[in-house]
Amino acid sequence: MGMGRTPPVGLMRITCTVNGKQVSADDVWAGESLLYVLRERLGLFGSKNACEQGECGSCSVYLDGKLVCACLVLGGQAEGREIVTVEGIGSDGALHAVQEAFVEAGAVQCGFCTPGLIVAAHDLLNRIPEPSTVQIREALAGNICRCTGYAKIIDAVHLAARGLAQSR
Amino acid sequence: MKPKLPPAALMSGRVGEPVRRPDAALKTRGDFPYSSDLQVDGMLWGATVRSPHPYARIVSIDSTEARSMPGVRAVLTHDDVPGKKVYGLEIPDQPVLAIDVVRYWGEAVALVAADHPEQARRAAHAVRLEYEVLAPLTNPELALTENAPRLHPDGNITRAIKIRRGDQNARADVVVTGEYEVGMQDQAPLGPESGLAIPDGAGGVDLYIATQWLHIDRDQLAGVLGLPHEAVRLTMAGIGGAFGAREDLSMQAHACMLALRTGRPVKMSYSRAESFVGHVHRHPARMRYEHGATRDGKLVYVKARILLDGGAYASSSTAVISNACCFAVGPYECPNAIIDGWVVYTNNPPCGAMRGFGSVQNCYAHEAQMDKLAAALGMDPVELRIHNAMKTGSTLVTGQAVDGPVPVAELLSRIKVMPMPTAVSGDHLDLTQMPGGVSNTTHGEGVRRGVGYAVGFKNVGYSEGFNDYSTARVKLAVADGRPRVEVHTAGAEVGQGLVMVQAQIASTVLGVHDVVVLGADTQVGSSGSSSASRQTYITGGAVKAASEAVRDRVFALAESELSGLGRGGSGESDGWRLESDAIVSADGGVVITLATLLGEEVIEETREYRPRRTSRLDGETGQANAHMQFAFAAHRAVVDVDVELGLVKVVELATAQDVGKAINPQAVEGQLEGGAAQGLGLAVMEEIQVKDGVIRNPSFTDYLLPTTLDMPQLRMDVLELGDPNSPFGLKGVGEPPAISSGPAIVAAIRTATGREIKRVPVRPHDLTL
Numbered sequence: 001m002g003m004g005r006t007p008p009v010g011l012m013r014i015t016c017t018v019n020g021k022q023v024s025a026d027d028v029w030a031g032e033s034l035l036y037v038l039r040e041r042l043g044l045f046g047s048k049n050a051c052e053q054g055e056c057g058s059c060s061v062y063l064d065g066k067l068v069c070a071c072l073v074l075g076g077q078a079e080g081r082e083i084v085t086v087e088g089i090g091s092d093g094a095l096h097a098v099q100e101a102f103v104e105a106g107a108v109q110c111g112f113c114t115p116g117l118i119v120a121a122h123d124l125l126n127r128i129p130e131p132s133t134v135q136i137r138e139a140l141a142g143n144i145c146r147c148t149g150y151a152k153i154i155d156a157v158h159l160a161a162r163g164l165a166q167s168r
Numbered sequence: 169m170k171p172k173l174p175p176a177a178l179m180s181g182r183v184g185e186p187v188r189r190p191d192a193a194l195k196t197r198g199d200f201p202y203s204s205d206l207q208v209d210g211m212l213w214g215a216t217v218r219s220p221h222p223y224a225r226i227v228s229i230d231s232t233e234a235r236s237m238p239g240v241r242a243v244l245t246h247d248d249v250p251g252k253k254v255y256g257l258e259i260p261d262q263p264v265l266a267i268d269v270v271r272y273w274g275e276a277v278a279l280v281a282a283d284h285p286e287q288a289r290r291a292a293h294a295v296r297l298e299y300e301v302l303a304p305l306t307n308p309e310l311a312l313t314e315n316a317p318r319l320h321p322d323g324n325i326t327r328a329i330k331i332r333r334g335d336q337n338a339r340a341d342v343v344v345t346g347e348y349e350v351g352m353q354d355q356a357p358l359g360p361e362s363g364l365a366i367p368d369g370a371g372g373v374d375l376y377i378a379t380q381w382l383h384i385d386r387d388q389l390a391g392v393l394g395l396p397h398e399a400v401r402l403t404m405a406g407i408g409g410a411f412g413a414r415e416d417l418s419m420q421a422h423a424c425m426l427a428l429r430t431g432r433p434v435k436m437s438y439s440r441a442e443s444f445v446g447h448v449h450r451h452p453a454r455m456r457y458e459h460g461a462t463r464d465g466k467l468v469y470v471k472a473r474i475l476l477d478g479g480a481y482a483s484s485s486t487a488v489i490s491n492a493c494c495f496a497v498g499p500y501e502c503p504n505a506i507i508d509g510w511v512v513y514t515n516n517p518p519c520g521a522m523r524g525f526g527s528v529q530n531c532y533a534h535e536a537q538m539d540k541l542a543a544a545l546g547m548d549p550v551e552l553r554i555h556n557a558m559k560t561g562s563t564l565v566t567g568q569a570v571d572g573p574v575p576v577a578e579l580l581s582r583i584k585v586m587p588m589p590t591a592v593s594g595d596h597l598d599l600t601q602m603p604g605g606v607s608n609t610t611h612g613e614g615v616r617r618g619v620g621y622a623v624g625f626k627n628v629g630y631s632e633g634f635n636d637y638s639t640a641r642v643k644l645a646v647a648d649g650r651p652r653v654e655v656h657t658a659g660a661e662v663g664q665g666l667v668m669v670q671a672q673i674a675s676t677v678l679g680v681h682d683v684v685v686l687g688a689d690t691q692v693g694s695s696g697s698s699s700a701s702r703q704t705y706i707t708g709g710a711v712k713a714a715s716e717a718v719r720d721r722v723f724a725l726a727e728s729e730l731s732g733l734g735r736g737g738s739g740e741s742d743g744w745r746l747e748s749d750a751i752v753s754a755d756g757g758v759v760i761t762l763a764t765l766l767g768e769e770v771i772e773e774t775r776e777y778r779p780r781r782t783s784r785l786d787g788e789t790g791q792a793n794a795h796m797q798f799a800f801a802a803h804r805a806v807v808d809v810d811v812e813l814g815l816v817k818v819v820e821l822a823t824a825q826d827v828g829k830a831i832n833p834q835a836v837e838g839q840l841e842g843g844a845a846q847g848l849g850l851a852v853m854e855e856i857q858v859k860d861g862v863i864r865n866p867s868f869t870d871y872l873l874p875t876t877l878d879m880p881q882l883r884m885d886v887l888e889l890g891d892p893n894s895p896f897g898l899k900g901v902g903e904p905p906a907i908s909s910g911p912a913i914v915a916a917i918r919t920a921t922g923r924e925i926k927r928v929p930v931r932p933h934d935l936t937l
């Protein structure tokens with residue numbers, strides 16, 4: 001269980017845009033991940049820490065519009081860039097259609113995977129507004145859910161696609 | 169000072185309605201606070217120093233350097249444990265921090281608290297430990313022998329079970345034998361072990377924690393901390409899944425010790441790698457079976473030898489081996505049986521509770537045996553099962569007659585006739601549907617399809633004389649001009665939907681629309697564990713009982729108020745019911761609204777609910793009425809196998825399960841789907857690889873979990889046959905889906921490949937070499 005690491009090299013101030021607002025974090029260690037900065041420095045706990053090596057997708061966020069695992073991005077790499085987290089998907093007080101669909105379809109159990117799935121499903125529907133089940137399965141294959149067996153998650157994405165199509 | 173916790177939501181919904189869970193919206197927004205999200209000002213971070221050896225004597229611990237490092241506030245060892253130095257669910261054999269010996273790789277040895285989690289991790293690394301490394305005992309067969317090193321004072325056998333039923337010398341026309349092995353599965357809840365301990369300044373502590381059973385944590389912590397129960401208060405934080413992984417203590421005692429020592433709030437949150445050594449796993453099993461049957465396919469006897477590797481500490485091993493033996497034959501009538509089971513200590517990672525709890529392992533064996541027997545008899549495997557299926561009144565090998573619906577034959581008949589998926593066609597090649605997937609390893613060449621069936625069962629609730637009960641406090645009062653019910657229990661919402669179920673039950677009994685379920689904590693009596701598929705039954709039963717007590721007082725109050733007004737008298741309430749926030753008479757007229765009746769009055773009742781008592785297995789014969797309810801499910805699997813590469817694609821699963829009564833049908837479906845996925849995982853991909861006592865794959869990169877590309881569609885047939893003994897006729901739902909799903913998949917792989925598969929998870933080389 002070796003934990004040997006080199007000591008930190010200085011502390012950083014990181015300034016970036018998160019969910020449309022410019023924010024900065026002080027005294028960031030060089031080794032802190034974007035996930036750690038979002039959670040522990042900026043108080044945005046929606047992105048989840050389940051595997052912290054990019055396998056489970058629970059910390060999925062947009063970085064300059066691209067879907068990434070925040071655990072695999074260094075905090076310092078976020079400097080000057082634009083991040084959207086699960087907290088930025090809905091609007092104040094209202095759920096986004098993807099979020100509504102997850103609630104409606106029963107796609108949420110323990111919910112630890114849910115924020116990552118919301119961001120990943122949101123990204124999928126941006127790219128492919130009416131995905132097939134196969135496309136949904138492929139797009140969400142990087143998001144592990146241990147509770148649901150995925151059936152209701154796939155239902156939810158179809159439901160969200162229909163909802164978004166109607167509102168267009 | 170309190171961290172942010174899951175809020176109590178206003179809910180409504182009746183028993184049987186497919187209601188939306190109240191926490192779902194928050195969870196989709198990322199606003200639901202889990203135990204790993206807890207924080208308060210001035211909080212320190214704890215880290216754990218863990219053993220790099222599976223078995224070693226501790227020669228010395230030197231924390232001088234660690235203490236002097238920046239940000240470090242405390243370094244603790246076993247010397248600092250204030251109370252009892254060992255704990256355990258059934259046997260107090262596990263040191264809070266290793267004392268003189270470490271018995272598994274990753275065992276906790278020392279603790280650090282520091283300002284930043286990385287400072288804590290580095291200081292943990294700087295604690296100097298000198299070990300005398302010992303040869304680990306990692307083979308459970310060897311652990312049974314006289315010459316093996318004794319890992320605990322009473323020897324290496326944690327529990328031995330002997331079941332003897334009927335004629336011990338029974339002979340049969342047709343005999344089949346088999347040996348089967350099940351690997352070590354991880355519960356892999358996505359939420360890491362985590363919590364926040366806050367000292368109260370008066371020697372006590374408040375712990376915010378994700379656990380399956382607050383009160384058993386509290387009882388163990390009070391002992392370890394040397395504090396009275398009232399000085400150790402637990403409050404449930406948001407739980408990111410459990411599946412058995414949160415039955416034992418992980419970081420609870422450690423965080424409390426650090427908080428009490430530093431006088432500061434201390435948070436601990438495991439990494440995924442640490443989580444793999446921070447909780448117990450599903451017991452690996454080695455099983456040898458012999459089935460004897462008549463020529464027309466009736467079981468005459470079953471002989472089984474079941475060996476479970478319990479790893480370094482007991483955890484719930486004694487109950488797991490009991491289940492593995494009680495249900496060793498599967499849900500079949502069998503007049504004669506000789507079942508011997510052992511669970512042993514080794515220097516492998518400790519094993520304990522995981523969804524299915526002993527019934528998962530034996531199902532692989534008894535279902536493989538039934539298929540072998542069918543082949544030997546030239547019978548259809550489903551027909552053979554139906555021919556031997558338990559029914560109401562059938563007797564288990566433990567001598568217990570099973571009452572209530574026992575729909576084994578019906579479940580099998582139903583999955584047999586469900587529509588089949590279409591075969592792969594070359595015209596519209598979809599690689600995601602192929603074995604090997606988008607790795608593009610086949611376009612159908614070498615792919616064989618197989619269909620397999622399995623059925624399983626297990627007990628609901630705690631067995632063998634355990635004092636299983638739950639407590640509920642239900643309060644009825646008027647809020648904002650409307651009657652509102654408040655429910656308070658300590659039951660753990662692990663994701664299964666317990667909060668909503670409690671609200672539905674209270675709403676149904678009291679006929680009140682608005683229900684609030686308060687957060688779980690130790691300010692109310694125990695609810696028992698969110699384990700053994702028991703919460704809806706037992707905590708649901710407690711909420712029902714407390715709600716009925718409130719209803720009785722409402723009726724009494726109404727009788728007395730109305731007689732005061734000259735509008736009736738004693739006995740008036742016959743035929744009354746509560747509906748739509750009012751008392752309604754037999755003819756449907758509103759007698760009085762609850763808002764009017766109650767005014768400022770608050771009616772509150774607390775009830776404990778106990779299901780029927782059970783008794784301990786007889787030591788010599790294993791005979792007893794050891795279980796209070798049984799739940800059954802059957803699965804059919806359709807599997808494609810690339811027989812050249814040994815790659816498997818589960819094409820479809822189908823299931824039928826009797827849930828007695830679906831309190832929340834949407835949540836029930838979620839249990840059936842999620843449980844089947846965990847069964848699939850054990851069948852074809854999930855295994856903690858342990859070599860010489862060391863876990864080789866403690867990460868989600870190397871421990872493979874089913875994804876959307878692995879888990880196929882699940883066809884479902886949910887039966888509601890109603891158990892006459894349980895609240896609303898319900899049955900425990902959570903575990904049966906995880907029992908027979910995997911064995912059905914393995915049966916399908918056998919059909920596709922013609923190979924005798926003896927071990928799960930099935931690996932490519934098992935299918936090709």
